[in-house]
Amino acid sequence: MKYFSLNNREHRSNFENAVIRGLAPDKGLYFPEEIVKLPESFFKKLPELSKTEIGFQVIKDYVGGEIPDNELENIISKTLDFDFPVVDVKKGIGSLELFHGPTLAFKDVGARFMAGSLGYFIKKGNIGNVTVLVATSGDTGGAVANGFLGVDGIDVVILYPKGKVSEIQEKQLTTLGQNITALEVDGAFDECQAMVKQAFLDEDISAKRKLTSANSINLARWLPQMFYYFLAYKQLEEKDEKLVFSVPSGNFGNICAGMLAREMGLPIDQFVASNNANDTVTSYLETEIYKPKPSVQTISNAMDVGDPSNFVRILQLFDNEYHSLKKNLTAYSFDDEETKKAIKEVFEETGYVMDPHGAVGYLGLQEFLKDKNGYYGTFLETAHPVKFLETVEEVIGKKVAIPDSIARIVDKEKKSLQISNYEDLKGYLMS
Ligand SMILES: *Cc1c(COP(=O)(O)O)cnc(C)c1O
Numbered sequence: 528m529k530y531f532s533l534n535n536r537e538h539r540s541n542f543e544n545a546v547i548r549g550l551a552p553d554k555g556l557y558f559p560e561e562i563v564k565l566p567e568s569f570f571k572k573l574p575e576l577s578k579t580e581i582g583f584q585v586i587k588d589y590v591g592g593e594i595p596d597n598e599l600e601n602i603i604s605k606t607l608d609f610d611f612p613v614v615d616v617k618k619g620i621g622s623l624e625l626f627h628g629p630t631l632a633f634k635d636v637g638a639r640f641m642a643g644s645l646g647y648f649i650k651k652g653n654i655g656n657v658t659v660l661v662a663t664s665g666d667t668g669g670a671v672a673n674g675f676l677g678v679d680g681i682d683v684v685i686l687y688p689k690g691k692v693s694e695i696q697e698k699q700l701t702t703l704g705q706n707i708t709a710l711e712v713d714g715a716f717d718e719c720q721a722m723v724k725q726a727f728l729d730e731d732i733s734a735k736r737k738l739t740s741a742n743s744i745n746l747a748r749w750l751p752q753m754f755y756y757f758l759a760y761k762q763l764e765e766k767d768e769k770l771v772f773s774v775p776s777g778n779f780g781n782i783c784a785g786m787l788a789r790e791m792g793l794p795i796d797q798f799v800a801s802n803n804a805n806d807t808v809t810s811y812l813e814t815e816i817y818k819p820k821p822s823v824q825t826i827s828n829a830m831d832v833g834d835p836s837n838f839v840r841i842l843q844l845f846d847n848e849y850h851s852l853k854k855n856l857t858a859y860s861f862d863d864e865e866t867k868k869a870i871k872e873v874f875e876e877t878g879y880v881m882d883p884h885g886a887v888g889y890l891g892l893q894e895f896l897k898d899k900n901g902y903y904g905t906f907l908e909t910a911h912p913v914k915f916l917e918t919v920e921e922v923i924g925k926k927v928a929i930p931d932s933i934a935r936i937v938d939k940e941k942k943s944l945q946i947s948n949y950e951d952l953k954g955y956l957m958s
Pocket of ligand 1: 632633634666667743775776777778779780781782829830884909910
C-alpha cells in the first residue's frame with residue numbers, strides 16, 4: 528500500500544516511512560491511495576473470528592507486507608488484549624466500552640499498535656534509536672507511555688502542563704520509569720505543544736536524535752482504531768435495525784477510522800460526530816464554512832480541539848464533496864451543563880455511569896434518534912468515569928469504584944523533571 532500526502536498527491540510513501548515520519552515532509556497527513564474492500568466472505572465468517580483474526584484481516588493490506596504476517600498478528604494480539612463490550616444502556620441504545628485497557632481510555636489501542644509497529648521497524652535495524660516526543664493534555668501521554676514502555680530502541684519524552692492534568696492522569700505518566708521520561712512544564716498545554724513543534728524543527732536536536740511524534744495523525748495510531756468498530760459489529764450483527772454510531776470527537780481520528788471501516792464494507796448506516804462546545808465541525812456541516820477557532824476548556828477535556836487535525840481525512844473520504852459528506856455524517860454540540868445533566872439522568876434512570884466524553888456521545892445519539900424509528904444506536908464510551916472522578920462523583924452524588932490498576936498507581940511515587948522553557952527542553956534532549 529502506498530500513502531499520499533493530503534497536501535500534495537505526488538508525495539508518496541510506504542507504510543514504514545509514513546509511520547516513522549508521522550507527517551509527510553510537506554506537513555500533509557498521509558492517506559491511503561486505495562480503500563481496501565473486504566470480501567463478502569469475511570463478513571459471513573466474522574462471528575466466528577477471534578479479535579486478532581478480525582484485526583489482521585482489517586489492517587493487513589494497509590501494512591502491505593511491510594511487517595511479516597506472524598509479527599503483525601503478534602502486535603495485534605497484544606494491542607487487543609482486553610475486552611470491547613457493547614453494553615445495553617436502555618432500549619435501542621448501547622455503550623461500546625473502550626476503557627478496559629491499561630490506561631482506561633480508547634487511545635490504548637492506537638498507542639499499543641504504534642509501539643508494536645515502530646518497535647518492529649527499529650528491531651529490523653535500519654533506522655537506529657528513536658525518541659518519541661509528545662505533548663499531552665491528559666489521556667495521550669498515559670496511553671503512549673504505557674504502549675511504549677520497555678520497547679527496545681525507543682525513548683519516550685512526554686511534556687505535560689503542571690497542575691492541569693488530573694491526579695490519575697499524572698500518575699499514569701510519571702510512575703513508569705524505564706524508557707519513559709515525564710517533563711512537567713510550568714505552563715499550559717499550548718506551550719507544551721509549541722515546544723514540541725519547535726523541537727521538531729531544531730536542527731541541533733535532529734543531528735543528535737531521531738524524533739518522532741505519537742499523536743493521532745500517525746497512521747499507526749489512526750488505522751487500528753478501525754478494529755473496535757468491527758468488534759462492535761460482531762456483537763450487533765444480529766440486530767434487525769440499522770446501525771448508527773455516535774463518536775465523541777476532538778481531533779476526529781477515532782470517527783474518521785470508523786468512517787473508513789464503513790467504506791471497507793462495514794454495514795453502518797450513519798455516523799454522528801458528538802462535540803462539546805468546540806463546535807468547528809458542527810458549524811461546518813451547517814454552513815459549509817470551515818472556520819477553526821481557539822479551543823475552549825470543557826469538562827470533556829480530551830475533546831477541547833478547535834481545529835481538528837484529522838478532519839481533512841474525512842473530507843478526503845468523500846472526495847471533498849460537502850453534500851456527500853453531509854449525507855453520511857451528522858454533528859451536534861453540547862455544553863457542560865447538558866453533559867452533566869445527561870450523566871445524572873442516565874445514572875438515575877438506568878444505574879449506568881458515563882464519563883463526560885461518553886455522555887457527549889450519548890447526547891448526540893439521543894438527538895439523532897429523536898423522531899426516528901428502525902435504528903439501534905451505539906455511543907463510544909471513550910474513557911472510564913474514574914478518570915474524571917471529581918466531575919462524575921459530584922454529578923451523580925455517589926462514589927465511583929476505583930479499579931485495581933488505578934488503585935495501584937495512586938500510591939506510586941511520581942517522578943518528573945521540571946522545565947520552564949524551550950532551552951530547558953533542548954538541554955534535556957541534547958544531553
Ligand atoms: C482523545 C479522546 C477523545 C477524542 O478522540 P479523537 O480521535 O481526537 O476525536 C474522546 N474521548 C476521550 C476520552 C479521549 O481521550
